[in-house]
Amino acid sequence: MEKKEIRKIWRFYSIADYEKEEAFLNEMARAGWNLTAVGFCQYIFRRGNEGEYIYKLDMVERTESDQVKESYFNFLTDCGIRVVGEFKDWIYLQKRASEGPFDMKNDTYAKLRQVNKVYSFSLRTVCNLLRIFAVIVLVLILLQVLMSANVRVAEFCGGAMLGVGIGSLIALVIIWVPIVNKLRRKVNKLIDDIGVNL
Amino acid sequence: MNTANNALTEAVYYILLALVEPMHGYGIMQQTAALSNGRVRLSAGTLYGALASLLDKGWIEQLPDDGRKKDYRITAAGRKVLEQELLRLAELLENGRNILNSPSE
Structure with missing residues (x-):
């Protein structure tokens, strides 16, 4: 029987767990499965040589101009690094293991830079979500005022507003607060490290 | 500008x-890895960020573009920063040697 060449794996990592995600990808690569594409909670691997590549996650703001992004991608290419996947602001980098590691072992600066990118990404995401909620609520208010004659529509709008409000609050507390806390702990630890050893 | 007591990171020192x-x-x-016998390896991200901030400070400049790869070079200001850093490092080295190598009574 022919050996399977492509594998699709579903995994969920929160944005604060990028180190675990990286570790997972590198473990797969050591076993001979090389990442070729990334989607939402989805990783596609192709069989290759064991330990041929190493992987790293990086972030590039999607709001960055194409020129900035292109110049960074060109720079990575010049450094022997390939962008194998992109999802949201994350980019998945691949490098030949024989060309040495991505980072110095204890490069606090590089780590801080990465946490900061993730931190600002999560802030941006929350701001965008809040903006969407605000628009929804505004539309509902408008609808309620315009359709005040119709009791059922007005009631629906009131209920929907309450739902959106409470829903977004719960989503913030359950999803966002733990992520921010985790990132903050990472930042604090790195700042302590810098006091001793840059 | 860099004040006299500001230490450079190893990355910035070797880049300059x-x-x-x-x-x-x-x-x-490659040059950094060679100079430090492979001890200091710059990650692409670190180097990219450092180049941007060094350009911003005016310690390095970009040479006129002749294609996709960009060449950089140190400026007079950058050279001055390196010289100050050498003085600082010499002080550290001297104090360390004096104290650690002083014959104990």
């Missing part, structure tokens, strides 16, 4: 040293 000769990004990484 490498750029005494005009060089592109990958060249800087």
Whole structure:
């Protein structure tokens, strides 16, 4: 029987767990499965040589101009690094293991830079979500005022507003607060490290 | 500008040293690894960020573009920063040697 060449794996990592995600990808690569594409909670691997590549996650703001992004991608290419996947602001980098590691072992600066990118990404995401909620609520208010004659529509709008409000609050507390806390702990630890050893 | 007591990171120190000769990004990484016998390896992200901030400070400059790869070179201001850093490092070294090598009574 022919050996399977492509594998699709579903995994969920929160944005604060990028180190675990990286570790997972590198473990797969050591076993001979090389990442070729990334989607939402989805990783596609192709069989290759064991330990041929190493992987790293990086972030590039999607709001960055194409020129900035292109110049960074060109720079990575010049450094022997390939962008194998992109999802949201994350980019998945691949490098030949024989060309040495991505980072110095204890490069606090590089780590801080990465946490900061993730931190600002999560802030941006929350701001965008809040903006969407605000628009929804505004539309509902408008609808309620315009359709005040119709009791059922007005009631629906009131209920929907309450739902959106409470829903977004719960989503913030359950999803966002733990992520921010985790990132903050990472930042604090790195700042302590810098006091001793840059 | 850099004040006298500001230590440079190893990355910045080696980037500035490498750029005494005009060089592109990958060249800087290789030069740094060679100078430090493989001890200091710049990650692409670190180098990219450092180059941007060094350009911003005016310690390095970009040479006129002749294609996709960009060449960089140290400026007079950058050279001055390196010289100050050498003085600082010499002080550290001297104090360390004096105290650790002083014959104990």
